[in-house]
Each structure stands twice: as structure tokens, then as C-alpha cells.
Amino acid sequence: MTQDEVFGKVVEILSKYSKSDLPADKINMETSILDDLKINSARLVDIVLDFEDVFDIEVDDDDADSVITVGDGVKLIVSKL
Amino acid sequence: MSRRIVVTGMGIIAPNGHGLDAYETALRNGTSGIRFQPLLEELKFGCRVAGVPENVDGLSQKYFTEEQLMAMNSNIKFAGIAAIDAWVDAGFEVPAEDSDEVFWDTGAIVGTGIGGMDTTGERLVPLTDSGKSRRLGSTIVEQVMGSGISAKIAGLLALGNQVTTNSCACSTGTEAIIEAMYRIQSGRAKRMLAGGSEAASQYTWAGFDAMRVLNRNFNDAPEKASRPMSASAAGFIPGSGAGVLMLESLESALERNARIYAEILGGAINCGGHRMGGSMTAPNPTSVQRCIRDALRESGINGNDVDAVNGHLTATFADPYEFNNWQKALDVSIDKFPLTNATKSLVGHGLGAAGGLEMVACVLQVYKGFVHGSVNCEDLHEKLQPYAASIVQKTRETSELDILAKASFGFGDVNACLLIKKWRG
Numbered sequence: 394m395t396q397d398e399v400f401g402k403v404v405e406i407l408s409k410y411s412k413s414d415l416p417a418d419k420i421n422m423e424t425s426i427l428d429d430l431k432i433n434s435a436r437l438v439d440i441v442l443d444f445e446d447v448f449d450i451e452v453d454d455d456d457a458d459s460v461i462t463v464g465d466g467v468k469l470i471v472s473k474l
Numbered sequence: 475m476s477r478r479i480v481v482t483g484m485g486i487i488a489p490n491g492h493g494l495d496a497y498e499t500a501l502r503n504g505t506s507g508i509r510f511q512p513l514l515e516e517l518k519f520g521c522r523v524a525g526v527p528e529n530v531d532g533l534s535q536k537y538f539t540e541e542q543l544m545a546m547n548s549n550i551k552f553a554g555i556a557a558i559d560a561w562v563d564a565g566f567e568v569p570a571e572d573s574d575e576v577f578w579d580t581g582a583i584v585g586t587g588i589g590g591m592d593t594t595g596e597r598l599v600p601l602t603d604s605g606k607s608r609r610l611g612s613t614i615v616e617q618v619m620g621s622g623i624s625a626k627i628a629g630l631l632a633l634g635n636q637v638t639t640n641s642c643a644c645s646t647g648t649e650a651i652i653e654a655m656y657r658i659q660s661g662r663a664k665r666m667l668a669g670g671s672e673a674a675s676q677y678t679w680a681g682f683d684a685m686r687v688l689n690r691n692f693n694d695a696p697e698k699a700s701r702p703m704s705a706s707a708a709g710f711i712p713g714s715g716a717g718v719l720m721l722e723s724l725e726s727a728l729e730r731n732a733r734i735y736a737e738i739l740g741g742a743i744n745c746g747g748h749r750m751g752g753s754m755t756a757p758n759p760t761s762v763q764r765c766i767r768d769a770l771r772e773s774g775i776n777g778n779d780v781d782a783v784n785g786h787l788t789a790t791f792a793d794p795y796e797f798n799n800w801q802k803a804l805d806v807s808i809d810k811f812p813l814t815n816a817t818k819s820l821v822g823h824g825l826g827a828a829g830g831l832e833m834v835a836c837v838l839q840v841y842k843g844f845v846h847g848s849v850n851c852e853d854l855h856e857k858l859q860p861y862a863a864s865i866v867q868k869t870r871e872t873s874e875l876d877i878l879a880k881a882s883f884g885f886g887d888v889n890a891c892l893l894i895k896k897w898r899g
Contacts, residue, residue, distance in 0.1 A: 410541055412571055431572075435612040439544070442611055 394474060399448070400467050406443045407463065410436045422464030444470055479655050480897060482665075482732040483564025483720030485556035486834045489525030489713055489821045492533060493559065498838050500820065501846035502869045506697035507821050508711050517676055521688035523696040525713035525822030526674040527552065539571075545613035546626065547593045552716035553584055553623035553671035554630055556830070560667055561631055564720040565732055569632045579664035579726075581635030583654045584624045584718060585646035586671050587826025587884075588678045593617040595677035623671050623716075635663040643884030644786070645743075646670045647717065647829020648892055652741035654721045664726040669830030671716035678825070679712045685755075687790060688712060700823075702787040702816035703851040703858050703865060710788040713822025717830030719837065735841045739877070739893040740772030746887035757792065757883050759799050766803035766881060769891035775877060777804030780812045780893070782845055782878045784836045787816035788823050794857035796883075804879075811864040812879070813872075816848045829882045829890065836880050840896045845870045 404420050413431040415424075426432050426440070441457045444450065444466065450473040460466045486493065489507025490500040500507070507525045514522040534543060534551050537558055546554065558568055569575055598618060601609050616622055621639040628637040636657060640650050647670025654668035672678065682688050689709040692699035700711040727734055744765045746758025770777060783800055787793050801811060817832040818824075824831045839845055847869040854862055881891040 409544070412539075412541060437612075439611040439613065442609060 396467060396471055399470050400463070402447055403463060403466050403470070406440060406447065407432065410440060420463060422462065422467065424463045425461060426463065426466070448474065450474065477659050477661065478724035479658050479721055479738040480724050480727050481719050481735040481738065481837050482722045482727050483560040484735065484834050484837060485559025485561070485563060485718045486831065487527045487552050487555045488715045488717070488831050489527055492527060492529070492555070494563070494838065497834065498842065501817070501835055501838065502844065504820065504847050504849045504869065506700070506849065508696045508699050510693065510696050513676060519680070519683045520686065520690035521683055521709070521711065522693040523699045523711055524674065524679065525711060525715070525824070527715045545616050547590045547617045547673060548675065548714070549586055549590050549671055549673035550617060550623055550626050552673070552714065552827070553718070554626055556669065556671065556716035556718040557582065557584065557627040557667050558630060560718040560720045564722070565730070568630070573632070576632050576634040578634035580633050580666065581657065581663050582624050582627045582633055582637045582667040583640055583650045583657070584627060584667060584669050584671060585640040585650040585826055586623055587641060587643050587646050588672065589620060590617045590622055590673060591677035592673055592675040595675065627667065635666070641826065642888045643886055644823065644825055644828055645882035645884035645888050645890040646826035647831070647833065648880060648882035648890035649743055649829065651719060651721065651738070651829065651833055652743055652890055652892060655738050655741060658721055658723050665720060665722045667718050668721055669716065669718035669833065670824070670827040671830065672714050672825045672827035674714035682712060689789065698850050700789060700819050701850040702785070702789040702819050702848060703793050703855055704789065705853045705855045707789040707793065707855065709790055710818065711822040713818070713824040713827070713831070715821070715824055715827050715831055717827060717832070717834040719833060734897040736837045736897050737895045739775065739895050740769060741890065741892035742768035742772055743890045744768065745889070748887050752887040754887065755885055756887070757795070757889065758887055759795065761887065762799040762883065762889050763803040765889035765891045766800065766879070769879070769893055773893040775893065778806050778810065780804055780877050780879045781875050782839070783812045783814045784832055784878060784880045785814055785816055786881055786883045788818055794855055797858060797861055808860050809863070811861055813845045813866050813870070814861070814864050815845055815866045817846070819848045819850050832882070833880060833892070836878050836894060840875055840878050840894055843871060843873050843875055845872060845875065
């Protein structure tokens with residue numbers, strides 16, 4: 394799976410939790426999950442569980458805590474594929 | 475003189491109707507919301523019928539966002555739908571999620587008897603027991619915490635006053651309304667959403683089935699299964715849903731020219747202490763009578779001022795005792811006993827939702843001038859034969875319904891009684 398494909402799937406996962414009106418084509422690797430997508434910080438644990446299910450990977454707690462931007466999530470996933 | 479309290483909005487999601495129009499029609503026509511539940515048969519319950527609101531998934535798509543629905547079990551959906559409906563019915567707009575306006579003068583006391591048992595049974599326990607608690611994610615706590623329903627309502631409507639969930643078994647909804655009344659009377663809030671909600675879940679009902687307090691004799695005739703006051707009553711039928719009322723100070727209601735459904739005259743709450751014949755599961759008759767008398771006194775009226783009674787009347791052995799308690803507390807002769815009905819005959823016993831579901835019915839009756847018929851008591855219980863003229867079996871229109879008394883009683887020997895009056899401007 395390419396980084397672009399991972400990016401696409403990550404954006405799809407995040408859209409379920411987002412309370413922001415930001416259109417999908419404005420989301421990039423630097424987009425902040427909490428600030429820009431207005432996602433409740435408690436939901437980060439659900440997002441990481443979705444990463445594990447969709448990409449069939451395991452994410453430990455330290456790695457999970459390092460995810461701030463969309464790009465952090467994409468790079469983390471790619472490193473585990 | 476303390477502040478007068480009125481009802482300015484109502485929301486209902488009941489087994490026999492969602493929304494005030496549908497509910498009123500169902501009450502007037504004697505339409506039952508009790509249906510056969512295949513899951514209860516599969517699980518070998520004795521009682522295999524229940525009252526469950528219909529089309530909740532479809533409604534939820536209209537009322538809530540996908541993000542909100544990730545953390546909403548059936549109890550929270552019911553409470554959320556009824557609270558939003560009551561809010562809009564009272565003349566307010568649902569605030570935008572990204573608006574910073576908070577309604578500091580408005581709170582919510584919306585109770586539940588058992589709570590989010592579907593979440594507990596379907597997710598929390600199985601995942602925890604299989605060593606997968608990490609897989610629970612972030613949405614479990616807010617669904618199983620006691621205050622899950624009121625907490626969600628506060629977020630949906632930006633409430634800034636007291637927001638809490640009370641719980642006292644089957645008198646929960648009525649207690650919530652009385653507590654909300656106190657809050658406004660004391661000047662601490664202008665408006666309070668108040669009522670009760672209960673999930674539709676086999677885990678909520680299983681314990682009652684095991685106690686053999688649910689009627690097992692009408693699984694093949696669901697609409698006949700809930701039989702308050704009947705000689706063939708053999709236990710209650712579980713119900714679910716939510717009823718929420720907007721209580722408001724008269725001053726605030728007049729100031730904003732709100733539509734007023736009825737005035738809340740007063741109410742009382744007490745407990746029988748599990749003494750004098752009372753127990754965890756049976757009411758102390760002295761405490762029931764005290765509760766009704768206290769409510770009359772707080773309302774400044776006499777028993778013979780009461781035109782109608784909406785009883786607790788669940789269809790257990792206790793129905794005849796309840797009449798006896800009302801008759802003594804109201805201090806009226808049997809031939810002068812007020813018109814009486816049992817909303818549970820149509821919706822089942824909503825447990826923590828019962829007071830909410832039934833108070834919406836009470837206020838509609840006072841506002842529109844009718845007493846809905848109680849179905850399934852054509853074979854009136856022998857001990858209730860003397861009251862036959864007062865027991866309303868077919869819906870009656872009446873312009874003389876001025877004051878209505880509502881009571882709810884619950885496990886724990888707890889009682890709540892509320893009096894409402896027609897608003898004549």
C-alpha cells in the first residue's frame with residue numbers, strides 16, 4: 394500500500410469523528426487532528442483502534458500518543474506495514 | 475409566595491408513538507405499543523412481549539450526527555430525542571455544536587431506573603472478560619455512567635444550569651419533575667427539562683422476568699398483555715422510551731409569551747422505610763398515603779378538588795391496594811372517587827421512564843380535556859368493582875378536568891406524587 398493510499402484511508406477514518414466543516418480536499422499531512430478537524434481528544438483512542446483494524450497493525454500506547462497531525466498517523470501506519 | 479411553575483414544552487418517544495400528536499392519537503384510540511419480541515423468545519424469557527418505540531434508528535439519523543451516535547445507546551437516544559422535542563416544542567432552537575452560547579438559566583433532571591444495560595451487556599462485560607478492555611475505546615464510560623442521559627442532553631442543548639440524572643426505580647420520572655420544580659421554585663433556574671428514560675434491553679428486563687413479576691400469560695396476544703386493574707392481571711409488561719417536559723417559572727413563560735400546557739401545583743416525595751408492611755418491593759401504605767396528602771397540602775388543595783387520577787397501576791397484586799391508598803389519602807367516598815386511568819395499559823411499565831411517559835399523557839389530557847381509556851380491564855378486579863364508575867375504559871372527553879393527580883411508586887419503597895392544573899390564563 395502506498396503512502397497516498399494510506400492517507401486516503403486515514404482521512405476516511407477521521408471524517409467519522411470530525412466536527413469540522415473542513416472539506417476533504419483541504420486536508421493534508423500537516424492538518425491537526427484536534428485543532429483543525431475539531432475531534433474530541435478522548436476519541437483519539439478510538440481512531441487508533443480503527444487504524445489497527447483497517448491496516449491490521451498493532452499500535453502501542455507511546456506510538457499512539459505521538460499522533461498529532463494526519464501525517465503523524467500516516468507515517469506511523471506506513472512504518473508498521 | 476414561591477414561584478409558580480408551568481409546563482411549556484413536551485417531548486415523547488413511547489412504544490405507541492413518537493411526538494405529541496401521534497401519542498395523543500394513540501392514547502385516545504387505545505392503541506397499544508406492546509409487541510411480541512422474538513429475542514425474548516430466543517432467550518427463553520417467561521414474558522416475551524414488551525413496549526419498545528419504533529423506528530428509533532431512522533429517527534436517530536435525523537436527530538443526531540454520526541459522531542454523536544458512536545456514543546449513544548438506546549437509553550441515550552430515547553432521552554436525547556425526547557429532550558430535543560421538548561426544547562423545540564417550548565419554542566427554542568437547537569443550538570449549533572460550534573456555538574459558544576450556553577443556557578445558564580436552563581438545566582435538566584432526567585432520570586433512569588436501570589441505565590445503559592445494553593452497552594454493559596453487549597460490550598463492556600464481554601470485552602473486559604475476554605481480556606480485551608483496551609478494545610472498549612473511549613465511548614463506554616459516557617454510555618454506562620449513571621448520568622449518561624442528562625450529560626448528553628446538556629451537550630445537545632448547551633445547558634448551563636444543574637444537569638443530573640436521578641434514580642429511584644419506578645418513581646424516577648415523577649421524582650425528576652418534582653426536583654426540577656423545586657429548583658425553579660427556589661429561584662436557582664428559570665427552566666428545567668425533566669422526565670425519565672429507560673433502555674429497551676433484555677439485560678434490563680431479565681431480572682424482573684426472574685422475579686416472576688412480568689406477565690407470562692399473554693405472549694400470543696401482546697396488545698392484551700398489559701392489564702392494570704384486571705382480574706386476570708398477572709404482572710407488568712416491560713416498556714421503554716422517554717418522556718421529557720420543559721418546566722418553567724410562570725414569570726419566564728409569560729415574559730417570552732410561551733404556550734402554557736398546564737400549571738404544576740405541587741408534589742411530594744417520600745419513602746416508607748421498608749417498615750409497616752413496606753419492603754424493598756412492596757409499598758408501606760402509610761407512606762403512600764402520606765405522600766399523596768403532602769402533595770395535596772403543598773398544592774393548597776383538598777382531595778375532593780382532584781378530578782382525575784393517573785395511577786401507578788402496573789398490573790400486579792398491588793393495584794387494589796393502590797386504590798385503597800388513594801381513597802384514604804384523598805378522603806373521598808368511593809362513589810365520589812375521581813376518574814382514573816392507567817397509561818401502562820398502552821405502553822407497558824417504562825420503569826425509570828414511566829413517570830416521564832405518563833406525565834406527558836397527564837399534561838396532554840389536562841390541556842386537551844380528555845381522559846384516555848385504560849385498555850384490558852374489561853374483567854375488572856373483584857376488589858375494584860366498587861370503583862367501576864370511576865375507572866375509565868373508553869376515552870372520555872371532558873371540559874371539567876381541572877386538577878389531575880399523578881403518582882409513581884418504586885422498588886425501595888419510594889413514592890412520588892404530583893398535582894397539575896389546567897391553565898386557564
